[in-house]
Amino acid sequence: MLVSFVLFLGVLFLVYSYLERQTKIDTQQRFHQSAQQTANLVDTLVQAKKDKVMLIALSLVQESSLKTVLRQRQSSEIDFSQFVEQVSNYSGLKNVWIQLLDAEGNSLYRSWTDKHGDKIIEKRKDLQLLYANPRIMQSVSVGAFDLTFKTMVPVYEDGQFIGVFEVLAKFNSIAQKLTDRGIESVILVDESYQNQLKNPFSKRFLGKHYIANVNALPELVQLIDQYELQHRTNSTNFIALSKEQLFVSFKKLYGTENQPLAVIYLFQPLQPVLESAYQASLQVYGILTFIYLFLLVLYLWRRANRVSRKASDFNESLLSEVKTKDQALQHQSFFWQSIIDGLDHTIQVVEADFSVTLKNNAAQYYDFADLVETDSQNCRDDIYNVDQPCEQDHRICPIKKCFSSGKSASIVQKIIAPNGKKRYFEFTSTPLFDDYGHVEKVIEIGHDITPYLKAKNQLETQKKELDFMAYHDSLTHLPNRVLFIDRLQQALDHCRISKTVVAVLFIDLDRFKEINDTHGHRVGDSVLVECAKRLKSAVREVDTVSRLGGDEFTVIIDEVKKSEEVADIVQNLLNVIAHPIFVDKRAFYLTTSIGVSLSSTDGKNPIELMKNADTAMYQAKASGRNNYAFYDPEMTEKALYRLEVEENLREAIKHRQFVMHYQPQYDIAEGKITGFEALVRWQHPEKGMIPPIDFIPLAEDTGMIIHIGQQVMFDAMLAAVNWRKSGIIDQRIAINVSARQFQDERLLELVEDSLMATGCQPEWIELEITESLVLSDYDYAANVLSALQKMGITVSIDDFGTGYSSLAELKRMPIDKLKIDQSFVRNIPEEREDCEITRAIISMANSLGLDLIAEGVETEQQAQFMVENGCQKAQGYLYSKPLPEEEIIQLLGRSH
């Protein structure tokens, strides 16, 4: 804008500079024109006068009198004064003269003078020219007196040149005519004529110049002189005298031979000329101003147009830009929409009222329905079977959460797609904030993660399979060596805490190679798989069976309390493998050798234990296969012995090799038998009488105690019945109930059955339960004991004092009798502490009103201690050892 303005000013300046210059030029031109006009005026006037003079000459030349004179050349007798006067009147010219010249150039008549007959041609060049070539000639010339107009007409008669008729008129009238037009003139005759004017008409001279017009104003003449205008006529045709306010122009007159004749100085007021010039300038100015204004208007219009066009262009470009941008936006929008619509992800815009205002194609396909929540319905669940509707007690709606917290929230939901397929979607809600930071909307993006979950599950399965393969044997699916060692380490760590023992079994199938070689690997593999199954089924769930490779298996037996347990398990494993294995309807009889190492004695780490178990396995093989061996030989012996006992025990049960001994119980003070305790003995056919301590624990462990207990109960009840029938006793017989028996739910049934089978009355017997058994499960014990009491059976607590029963527990327990354990009795009276305990037990039993008996009384002091401290009954070697039934009968017979 500023640049435009400066340019505009520049142009304005140039235009006005130009105008000013132009004005000057125009003024000069106007002056020149004005001078030219004035000169033209002079020319016109001169020409008009010339023409007039010529017309006069031509009209007069026809005058016969003139011809006559010329023909006769007799001018002296002719008076043409009247004729001239008529011509003057006729032509309107005041001063008109005529002259007649004969053919030789002699003046026949001159109206201005009386003189005639002289040879004028000799003096006048114009006449010489005319006579040389007769023709009508006009001229302004300086005569002897004045500046005059002349017209010379050759006169012919009958084709013969007879002379010249010349008409003359004063030039002075021209000045008058100029004056009439407001132009004063001063006619200065050329200085070359100064000598010619003998008797000048005006008699006025400026220097050498004759002032031809009589009425020329002196001040003008003075100005000519003052400004030396005479010298300027050659360089210009005008002078503006500003001071005098006069405009002076010059008009030069020339003679017939083009010789300078005179200069007419034409004076006119400067102002009109200037005005005229100004007018011209003004016209120029006007035109220029007009042009300028026009240009300005044009410029402004164009500028306005330009501005308008610019504005229009701007508008157009703006519109175009807007259109382009709009299109770009549309394209972009279309582009994004295409992308958004092309996405598998569902996108929904959820408003604060949970209505969905926008959704992409995927969302429309799944049509997750309005997200409007009601009290009873959650979003989507009325349309689709959503397993996990978002708003429940245990989970919240992510859209709600997003609105309330302003943070993104996600949820995984199972939906049924329109095609009926089950899909898992992960929905992520993202907040959109308004200008005030409030959550305005929520963008919910749903992503079908079914393939991902499927792939994840597959990967997990594959990983599990790989993990499984890494840690398991591919044939038997048993843990491999790596896992076995790991588990063994864990077991060792655990057994250190639990103070138990871990046993490692190294199992090798005997002569398995023969099966492989003879029947092929496929059969061999089948045999191995079956062996693995059997080994696994023969141990506890917590125990680990692994395959090291080939026909070698290992087993971890955890939490071993006694080595005998291990021997049992090992024996069981030998047995399960010994059963025939069928492959392709062919029976294979396998044996196996098992080596055992124990963490207590044979090693502290997995490698050591496995190595020693392996060594033991070779010992077992060396001792004849189908065998087992402990790494410690003593353990092997023990195990073998135990196995033998177990087998014998089974035989003993089968063949009823158990016999009952009865130990009498006495009233210490009176020395009378108050009862008996039935104590079982094993009458081994080869080894003789085996005490209960050598087989009861094994019978307990193996469960055979149940069978032994049945026999004992039956025999003892039967003895009670028989002895009563024979009338030798009326005392009760106490029967020991082992832990396994007591925990057997069939105990009460067994007691009832035995009572019924023997005909024994409940009052005739007493059941002894160890204190530790009662304390291990107090409620159960109380129930069972209570049931026994209700049956009428006396219940006594054996080995009392070893279990640390409290007085409160005793008080609540349904029991009738306490048996002071012989471990206290044994040291009485030496051990003060045992004495104190015994006193306390006696005191406790007495205070609770319980019957009381001391076991293992071997000395009088012990018996006396008991009596002194309130225990009236005792049993022990002091009175009698446990005796066979016959001896009891004898004893009773003696006592009777």
Ligand SMILES: Nc1nc2c(ncn2[C@@H]2O[C@@H]3COP(=O)(O)O[C@H]4[C@@H](O)[C@H](n5cnc6c(=O)[nH]c(N)nc65)O[C@@H]4COP(=O)(O)O[C@H]3[C@H]2O)c(=O)[nH]1
């Ligand atoms: N040192 C010494 N010992 C004495 C004396 N008086 C008795 N004894 C022994 O002490 C044991 C008492 O039986 P127990 O405490 O019930 O201890 C019994 C009992 O727990 C168990 N037992 C015996 N018979 C049976 C039975 O039929 N069933 C059950 N479940 N266990 C039985 O075997 C254990 C041992 O029985 P036994 O060898 O017969 O040993 C008997 C008996 O012979 C004595 O003065 N000094």
